[in-house]
Amino acid sequence: MDVSFIILVIAVLVGLYSAVNIGANDVANSMATSVASGALTIKKAVFVAAVCNVFGAVLVGAHVANTIRKGLVDPLHFAETPNLFLYGMLAAVLGSALWVNIATYFKLPVSTTHSIVGGVLGFGLVSVGFAGIHWNIVIYIVLSWIISPVFGGLVSYVIFTIIRKSILESFTPIEKAKRIGPFFVGIVVFILVMAIIYKGLKNLHLDFSFLESFFISCTAGAAAYFVGYILIRRYKEKQTDPYYQVEQMTIPLQILTASVKAFSHGANDVANAVGPVAAIVVVLRTHEVSMQVPVPTWLLIVGGLGIGFGAYIWGHRVIETVGEKITLITPTRGFAAEFGTAVSVLICTHLGMPVSTTHVSIGNIIGVGLARGISAIDLNVIKKILSAWVISVPVAGLFSAALYGFFIFLFGT
Amino acid sequence: MSIISKLLGKSPFEPLHQHMLKVKECVDLIRPLVDSLLKEEDEKVEEYAKKIADAEHEADLVKKEIRNNLPKGLFLPVARGDILRFLKEQDNIADSAEDFAVLITLRKTKLPDELKEDLREFVDKVLETFNMAVKVSNEINILAETSFGGVEAEKVVDLIENLKTKEWEADKAQMKTARKMFSLEGKMDPVSVIMWMHIFKELGNLANHSENAGDQIRIMLHNSKK
Numbered sequence: 001m002d003v004s005f006i007i008l009v010i011a012v013l014v015g016l017y018s019a020v021n022i023g024a025n026d027v028a029n030s031m032a033t034s035v036a037s038g039a040l041t042i043k044k045a046v047f048v049a050a051v052c053n054v055f056g057a058v059l060v061g062a063h064v065a066n067t068i069r070k071g072l073v074d075p076l077h078f079a080e081t082p083n084l085f086l087y088g089m090l091a092a093v094l095g096s097a098l099w100v101n102i103a104t105y106f107k108l109p110v111s112t113t114h115s116i117v118g119g120v121l122g123f124g125l126v127s128v129g130f131a132g133i134h135w136n137i138v139i140y141i142v143l144s145w146i147i148s149p150v151f152g153g154l155v156s157y158v159i160f161t162i163i164r165k166s167i168l169e170s171f172t173p174i175e176k177a178k179r180i181g182p183f184f185v186g187i188v189v190f191i192l193v194m195a196i197i198y199k200g201l202k203n204l205h206l207d208f209s210f211l212e213s214f215f216i217s218c219t220a221g222a223a224a225y226f227v228g229y230i231l232i233r234r235y236k237e238k239q240t241d242p243y244y245q246v247e248q249m250t251i252p253l254q255i256l257t258a259s260v261k262a263f264s265h266g267a268n269d270v271a272n273a274v275g276p277v278a279a280i281v282v283v284l285r286t287h288e289v290s291m292q293v294p295v296p297t298w299l300l301i302v303g304g305l306g307i308g309f310g311a312y313i314w315g316h317r318v319i320e321t322v323g324e325k326i327t328l329i330t331p332t333r334g335f336a337a338e339f340g341t342a343v344s345v346l347i348c349t350h351l352g353m354p355v356s357t358t359h360v361s362i363g364n365i366i367g368v369g370l371a372r373g374i375s376a377i378d379l380n381v382i383k384k385i386l387s388a389w390v391i392s393v394p395v396a397g398l399f400s401a402a403l404y405g406f407f408i409f410l411f412g413t
Numbered sequence: 414m415s416i417i418s419k420l421l422g423k424s425p426f427e428p429l430h431q432h433m434l435k436v437k438e439c440v441d442l443i444r445p446l447v448d449s450l451l452k453e454e455d456e457k458v459e460e461y462a463k464k465i466a467d468a469e470h471e472a473d474l475v476k477k478e479i480r481n482n483l484p485k486g487l488f489l490p491v492a493r494g495d496i497l498r499f500l501k502e503q504d505n506i507a508d509s510a511e512d513f514a515v516l517i518t519l520r521k522t523k524l525p526d527e528l529k530e531d532l533r534e535f536v537d538k539v540l541e542t543f544n545m546a547v548k549v550s551n552e553i554n555i556l557a558e559t560s561f562g563g564v565e566a567e568k569v570v571d572l573i574e575n576l577k578t579k580e581w582e583a584d585k586a587q588m589k590t591a592r593k594m595f596s597l598e599g600k601m602d603p604v605s606v607i608m609w610m611h612i613f614k615e616l617g618n619l620a621n622h623s624e625n626a627g628d629q630i631r632i633m634l635h636n637s638k639k
Contacts, residue, residue, distance in 0.1 A: 032417045109416040169563020243558045243565075329421065330558065362420055372490035372560040372637060375424030380486040381416060 003411050004086070004284050011090050011280040015299075016306045018097050019273035022112050023053065023310025025104070029358045030265045030341075031315070033334040033365075034258040039251045046315040048255070049262045050308035056266030057304030058297070059196050060349055064268055065295045067352040068116060068275030071137045073124035075279070075289040082283045087407035088127055088400075089276035092119035095400030096272075099392070109385055111356035112272040114392040117141060120276065122397025123404040144353035145389070149363025152344030156367035159184075160336035164371060168332070173242045177249050178232050184253055185228030188339065190221030192260045195267070195346040250331035257338040264345040265357045266307055272354065274303035329365075333373045340364040359385065423482045425489070425496055426557040432475040432500065433550035436507040439468035440543050440619070443510055447536050450517060451529050462514035469511040476504045491561055491633040499629035502622050503550070506543065509619040516615055522608040525597050531590040535613070538583040539620045545576040546623035549630055556630075561637040570634065573627040583620035587613055 031045040040048065069075075069089075078085035096115035103110040117138075124133050167176045198213035208216065235249055278295040329337070341357065341364045348355040362385065369377040446461035479500055483493060524532060549572045552565070559565040591613055598606055 029417050036421075109419075164560050164562065168559040169565075171564050241555070243555060247558075358416060361417060365417070365420060366488070369488055369490070372562075374421070375426055375490065375557050376422035377488040378420055378422040378484070378486060379488050380484070381420045384419075385416065 004083075007086050007090055008280060008284050011093060011277045012299075012302070014090075014093050014097055015273045015277035016302060018093065018100075018112065018116075019270065019303045019306025020310035020313075021097070021100060022269050022273060023050070023307035023312075024314035025310075026112070026265065026269060026358060027053070027262075027307075027311035027315040029361050030262050031258060033329050033337055033361075034254055036329045037247075037251075037254060037331045037334040039254040039331050039334065040258065042316045045258070046312055048259055049265075049315060050312040052259045052262035053266030053269075053311055054301075054304035054308040056263035056268075057270035057307060058300045060263075060267035060346070061270040061274075061300045061304065062295045063199070063352040064271035064349055064354045065275040065278050065300070067137065067141070068120060068271050068354060069279040069282070069295065071352065072117065072120045072134055072141075073128065074132060074134060077128040077132045078289045082287065082289050083411070084127055084408070085289050086280050086283055087411065088123035088404050089120075089279040091123045091400045091403035091407060092116065093273075093276040095119045095122060095398075095403050096396045099396040099399050103388070103392070108388045108391070109358070109381075110388045110392045111358060112269065113354045113356040114145070114389055115396040116272045116275065117354060118393035118396030119400040121393070122400035125397070126401040126404055141353055144348050144351070144355050145359065148344045148348050148353070148355040148360050149366075151347075151363075152340040152360045153363035153367030153370070154340070155343050156336045156340030156364040157371045159339050160333065160368045160371040160373045163332050163336060164373070167246055168243065173246050174235075174237050174249070177246045178235065181232045181249065181253060182225045182228035184335070184339075185256065186221040186225035188253070188256050188260060188342075189224035190217045191343060191346065192263065193217040193220040195260075195264070195350070199350065247330045247332060250335055254331040254335045254338065257335050257342060260342040261338045261345070261357075264342045264349060266304055267349045268345050268355060268357060270300060270303040270307060273306060274299045275354075277303075329374065333368050336368050336371075336373065337361065337364040340367055359389075422487050424557065425479055425483055426553050428475065428479045428482070429496070429500060429503070430550055430553050432472060432479060433503055433547060435468065435472035435475050436503055436510075437543075437547055439465055439472060439507045439510045440540070442468065443513065443619075444536065444540060446514060446517070447532065451524070451533070455521065459518055462518045465511055465514040469507045472504060472507040476500055490557065491637050495629060495633045495636060499626060499633070502626040502629050503546075505622040506546070506619055506626065509615055509622055513612060513615040513619065516608065516612045520604075520608055522605050522612075524609070525594075525600060527597060528590065528594055528609075531586075531593055535583070535586040535590045535616060538579070538586040539616050542576065542579040542583045542620040543623045545572065545579050546626050548572055549576060549627050553630070556634075561634055566634045570631060573631050576624055576627040580620045580624040584617065587617045 027046065027049045031040070031049045034040040035042055035045050075085055093116070096112065096119035099115050100110055100112055121133065121138065166180055167173050170176045194213055194217040197208050197216060198210060232249065238245060274295070278299050281296055281299060283289055341360045344360050345355060345357055365374065366377060368374055442461050442465045446458060446465065449457035449461060480497070483496065487493065489496065549569060552569050552572065555565055556569060591610065594606065594609055
């Protein structure tokens with residue numbers, strides 16, 4: 001048994017561990033709004049989250065995994081010494097897992113995304129130095145961390161303002177909801193289908209062009225519009241509070257967006273677990289540092305299942321603590337917030353940008369709040385997030401750099 | 414624990430309504446107190462006065478709880494100051510009810526028989542005013558649900574208009590009662606006259622604070638229109 005096999009096993013195990021961690025912790029953030037609004041029970045939320053995370057990871061996950069695998073540190077620097085690249089990626093995945101664990105212990109709201117980016121940068125800096133890092137990509141990624149919550153928040157703001165102006169402020173909220181609801185269903189399905197098929201189905205040897213994807217997605221969206229139209233017509237108006245009824249009518253829509261959000265979560269976050277592992281696997285298989293070999297599909301499946309498993313086993317515990325505290329997000333608000341998150345994360349995923357789903361969610365909730373949709377938002381939390389953000393990248397980087405040195409000491413170059 | 418749950422603070426709106434319900438418990442005791450007063454059942458008057466004081470204290474606790482849950486960093490759909498001022502006015506209603514009960518028990522001030530009917534009417538008008546304020550307060554959760562705008566906001570503005578009319582009627586009843594008392598001043602001892610003036614004023618305040626609470630909601634609605 002040689003060193004490379006040991007490294008492979010360690011890498012896959014650590015990647016799997018990260019995936020389970022991501023599933024266990026972040027699933028609460030992707031499903032919290034649905035549970036809080038009563039749209040889904042905890043059990044159902046966890047199940048939906050697990051399944052959608054797996055699909056998202058497998059179907060769309062490769063874009064971001066590629067960025068982490070070969071976008072930050074140019075693998076060509078390691079053409080002569082592929083082993084160093086192995087140690088580096090292993091150090092990155094171990095270092096960030098270590099940091100996330102320590103941070104969780106101290107209850108810091110860290111993001112696995114920021115940690116893994118920090119981890120890859122850390123070993124990159126000590127191995128190939130400042131010049132070996134693709135700083136333009138690093139800057140893109142950091143920008144995407146700022147832009148994704150802001151953009152998502154903007155989408156949520158617009159969506160909730162539409163709901164408020166057209167439904168909640170009208171004389172006939174239920175009638176208006178019946179008219180506008182199917183549109184939302186259509187748009188959500190359009191975005192979901194677009195995200196899946198545009199550049200998504202390479203693994204199935206289906207590679208649609210943008211126009212083809214757009215056309216297919218439009219058709220699917222239109223079909224969804226009609227299904228929504230028929231379903232919503234069957235709703236019988238009751239004599240109770242119309243606003244409450246509007247909220248009840250929004251529940252199926254919220255479940256739909258929550259699923260898309262879980263899908264996008266899996267798509268973006270699977271890279272945090274398997275990105276470096278993919279790099280390791282590729283090197284071990286080809287014995288050289290190649291740019292061309294794609295992220296292995298089986299690895300995405302392993303990562304996706306890991307996230308799904310983590311969500312399924314521990315998700316309920318995290319959601320419970322969330323559900324007790326939140327009482328304020330109703331289905332219309334939840335829909336607006338989740339919609340913005342899903343759109344923002346899916347776009348970033350397609351651009352290969354590893355973003356923090358949790359932070360995007362926060363941006364979206366604030367977006368709904370700015371549209372006067374939420375009764376109380378504690379903005380003090382933002383300070384905590386910003387500080388954890390600023391700490392995460394360098395600390396995970398330090399851990400990774402130290403581990404890299406340790407591996408070289410252990411295995412030699 | 415998830416960061417999202419930390420982000421979502423506790424909504425002040427349902428507690429504001431809970432506070433109003435506590436204030437209502439307090440104010441609802443005024444009628445039985447006045448009835449006992451008019452029947453000159455002193456023990457019962459004392460008993461009701463004590464109950465009012467207890468209810469006022471409970472309302473105070475709810476008020477404190479709401480204030481403690483409104484830190485500065487909280488982002489709300491309406492201005493934090495508007496909420497706190499509304500809470501203050503709502504709480505003043507309970508304070509007036511308590512002060513009224515205290516003034517009645519301070520001194521066994523007799524009310525001339527001729528004034529009894531007027532006092533009863535005055536109390537009716539004040540309680541009607543207060544109950545309109547309760548109706549406004551009942552809407553606060555729905556206002557939060559509709560983001561303080563649209564048809565629901567218009568409905569609440571109408572309720573506030575009614576509240577203002579009621580308060581005006583209460584004012585008139587107060588004046589009428591006071592006027593009648595002064596027409597009887599020859600028959601009454603001066604201290605009693607002063608005491609009753611104070612008592613009337615406190616009842617009038619109860620209606621005033623009810624109106625102010627409604628006005629405060631109107632300010633919230635107005636500010637959120639921008």
